Amino acid sequence: MIEYADASPEIRAVYDDIMATRSLTDVNNFWKALATHPPTLARTWASLKQVMAPGALSPVMKEMLYLAASSAAGCQYCIASHTAAARAKGMDDAMHGELLAVLGMAAETNRLAETLRVPIDPAFG
Amino acid sequence: MIEYADASPEIRAVYDDIMATRSLTDVNNFWKALATHPPTLARTWASLKQVMAPGALSPVMKEMLYLAASSAAGCQYCIASHTAAARAKGMDDAMHGELLAVLGMAAETNRLAETLRVPIDPAFG
Amino acid sequence: MIEYADASPEIRAVYDDIMATRSLTDVNNFWKALATHPPTLARTWASLKQVMAPGALSPVMKEMLYLAASSAAGCQYCIASHTAAARAKGMDDAMHGELLAVLGMAAETNRLAETLRVPIDPAFG
Amino acid sequence: MIEYADASPEIRAVYDDIMATRSLTDVNNFWKALATHPPTLARTWASLKQVMAPGALSPVMKEMLYLAASSAAGCQYCIASHTAAARAKGMDDAMHGELLAVLGMAAETNRLAETLRVPIDPAFG
Amino acid sequence: MIEYADASPEIRAVYDDIMATRSLTDVNNFWKALATHPPTLARTWASLKQVMAPGALSPVMKEMLYLAASSAAGCQYCIASHTAAARAKGMDDAMHGELLAVLGMAAETNRLAETLRVPIDPAFG
Amino acid sequence: MIEYADASPEIRAVYDDIMATRSLTDVNNFWKALATHPPTLARTWASLKQVMAPGALSPVMKEMLYLAASSAAGCQYCIASHTAAARAKGMDDAMHGELLAVLGMAAETNRLAETLRVPIDPAFG
Numbered sequence: 001m002i003e004y005a006d007a008s009p010e011i012r013a014v015y016d017d018i019m020a021t022r023s024l025t026d027v028n029n030f031w032k033a034l035a036t037h038p039p040t041l042a043r044t045w046a047s048l049k050q051v052m053a054p055g056a057l058s059p060v061m062k063e064m065l066y067l068a069a070s071s072a073a074g075c076q077y078c079i080a081s082h083t084a085a086a087r088a089k090g091m092d093d094a095m096h097g098e099l100l101a102v103l104g105m106a107a108e109t110n111r112l113a114e115t116l117r118v119p120i121d122p123a124f125g
Numbered sequence: 126m127i128e129y130a131d132a133s134p135e136i137r138a139v140y141d142d143i144m145a146t147r148s149l150t151d152v153n154n155f156w157k158a159l160a161t162h163p164p165t166l167a168r169t170w171a172s173l174k175q176v177m178a179p180g181a182l183s184p185v186m187k188e189m190l191y192l193a194a195s196s197a198a199g200c201q202y203c204i205a206s207h208t209a210a211a212r213a214k215g216m217d218d219a220m221h222g223e224l225l226a227v228l229g230m231a232a233e234t235n236r237l238a239e240t241l242r243v244p245i246d247p248a249f250g
Numbered sequence: 251m252i253e254y255a256d257a258s259p260e261i262r263a264v265y266d267d268i269m270a271t272r273s274l275t276d277v278n279n280f281w282k283a284l285a286t287h288p289p290t291l292a293r294t295w296a297s298l299k300q301v302m303a304p305g306a307l308s309p310v311m312k313e314m315l316y317l318a319a320s321s322a323a324g325c326q327y328c329i330a331s332h333t334a335a336a337r338a339k340g341m342d343d344a345m346h347g348e349l350l351a352v353l354g355m356a357a358e359t360n361r362l363a364e365t366l367r368v369p370i371d372p373a374f375g
Numbered sequence: 376m377i378e379y380a381d382a383s384p385e386i387r388a389v390y391d392d393i394m395a396t397r398s399l400t401d402v403n404n405f406w407k408a409l410a411t412h413p414p415t416l417a418r419t420w421a422s423l424k425q426v427m428a429p430g431a432l433s434p435v436m437k438e439m440l441y442l443a444a445s446s447a448a449g450c451q452y453c454i455a456s457h458t459a460a461a462r463a464k465g466m467d468d469a470m471h472g473e474l475l476a477v478l479g480m481a482a483e484t485n486r487l488a489e490t491l492r493v494p495i496d497p498a499f500g
Numbered sequence: 501m502i503e504y505a506d507a508s509p510e511i512r513a514v515y516d517d518i519m520a521t522r523s524l525t526d527v528n529n530f531w532k533a534l535a536t537h538p539p540t541l542a543r544t545w546a547s548l549k550q551v552m553a554p555g556a557l558s559p560v561m562k563e564m565l566y567l568a569a570s571s572a573a574g575c576q577y578c579i580a581s582h583t584a585a586a587r588a589k590g591m592d593d594a595m596h597g598e599l600l601a602v603l604g605m606a607a608e609t610n611r612l613a614e615t616l617r618v619p620i621d622p623a624f625g
Numbered sequence: 626m627i628e629y630a631d632a633s634p635e636i637r638a639v640y641d642d643i644m645a646t647r648s649l650t651d652v653n654n655f656w657k658a659l660a661t662h663p664p665t666l667a668r669t670w671a672s673l674k675q676v677m678a679p680g681a682l683s684p685v686m687k688e689m690l691y692l693a694a695s696s697a698a699g700c701q702y703c704i705a706s707h708t709a710a711a712r713a714k715g716m717d718d719a720m721h722g723e724l725l726a727v728l729g730m731a732a733e734t735n736r737l738a739e740t741l742r743v744p745i746d747p748a749f750g
Contacts, residue, residue: 033241037722056219069231072197080249094181097412106194108358115321116158124205162347196740222537233733240696283491287597306469319481322447344431356444366408374455446615472662483608490571533741556719569731572697594681606694616658624705
């Protein structure tokens, strides 16, 4: 992982933009690890900044969708970081509890539908 | 798959409750396939009904989270049925497009975080 | 996919052993597809024959475990072939229904445990 | 995580039933983490109790199937807890070894079948 | 899916760049489906173009790594498209056979390592 | 885990062959854990030795493909061991960076293709 003090100007430019966009005084470990390949660091941040910007969905809903995908993929770091981010953007205990309930049920019915090889209903388009 | 006409009273009771709750005139293939094991049919519907009921999260947000988990699990039937359900509950083209963008980015950064074995930041709690 | 009539002697030797071991008059599509790389065909069959042979676990239990792993991986071909094999080795409707119920619950609790980042209990060793 | 001493009466009722059903003097971390959302705690325990009850499959076989699904999903907590549970219900070293061998082969052939896009044999129904 | 004839100028600009970069006379279904959300279409193509450009790894090796990831994720469309692309860039039958053999073994040993909860060797850094 | 000093002659024979083939003075934890079921130890090593032997693909490319599959499966032990092995066989920082970039993009486009249910192009064969 590359700390700010040891980073090249190319890497520092990305770190600076991350900190300015998110009002932080340091970047997360994810970015410090990604900085070992500067083109991937720059491209990933540019993509993430665009995808998570306000739009038809609110910031807290986007973070909860990110968390849903991270949970299904079983990525421990991603679960931890996006739980913290969703909390910071307004996810309270009740919302988190219901999110978990939906993810659990989705996992259960996913397995059942896959194993039963359920044909897609014509009504689903 | 078990059609309504061929179903036992135990199975029909579940089908009737699904149709009444969702204002439908038939149940999806998922339930017809699950009916081959009536205890699992009854338990899954009871759980799903409780989990998807209105709460701290809106119905459309719950469907989009369900879709996020189904997408990450790669369940084709689940993707089709929950895309249709989310559409019915208010997901428009812009919301769907942003949902896809979040899921794609989450998949990408999940792989990067896993492969780099990024340690969890103390700030994430 | 390579049919028996078009197969080299090296491939036919594997096909013959599969048919003799399983009392079949043809091999499944899986083997015909694998035959495009003969070393992988021979190695995979040798491993499978050893792994699925009678042992501490009964043949039907081994097939149901195979089906459980295939279901969790979302492999449609594997689910279809190992459902058929488990049926042939004695899995009845009640056993299949309970298998599905276990797989569904396992999927649900897996997601909940991952997302809550539950620490492993010392008692689990 | 919520300890018994800090739990509400609603949560204690579930903890008491888990301990009585399983002859334990405390509940696992999984339940203590789930208790942050009491409706999900109660619903998950009710489902699990029904699914894991004796039936057409023996308790040890149900635990081994649970372990197979947890292994395929890569859930470390679930693997640890269901290995311990299967051991407690009668899984010996030879059974564990054969379980691992089946899961390993299933993972290998799943990947081969998916990547070769093997068409499902008509005989599988 | 949006065909070229029905596409907006914004979408056509991306389609034109894909066709020019890859010497094609039409774009794959993937891009036509992605075009329903133009910002995701443009960003994904920009990222993919940068990532798959010649570098320390050859184009055929990049395609085979893409195929390896798609196989492990069980994405049928991705397996089909990147098998075709890897073939076009020089993957012959022997290389494909060895790729499959590696993916199969990786899947098997991944499951064994996960289920045995093997501690990471200090030498791995 | 079973150390060399405590191993049976059957297990030692496998350990000896691993150390001789790889010019090591000890075997990794993976093999010591697998040794709890000697038939799986012997079969897995025999398969791995055959699969990773020189062929149409170079040793470093085989390790990078192994790493790609391990990353997609989210197996932390496998990612650590095959990153070390790929490094030992010639993967430098630039190659590792490009590998990560490909894996990240593959994960992203896999999710998009699955969720959009893109039909396979006829040209893919």
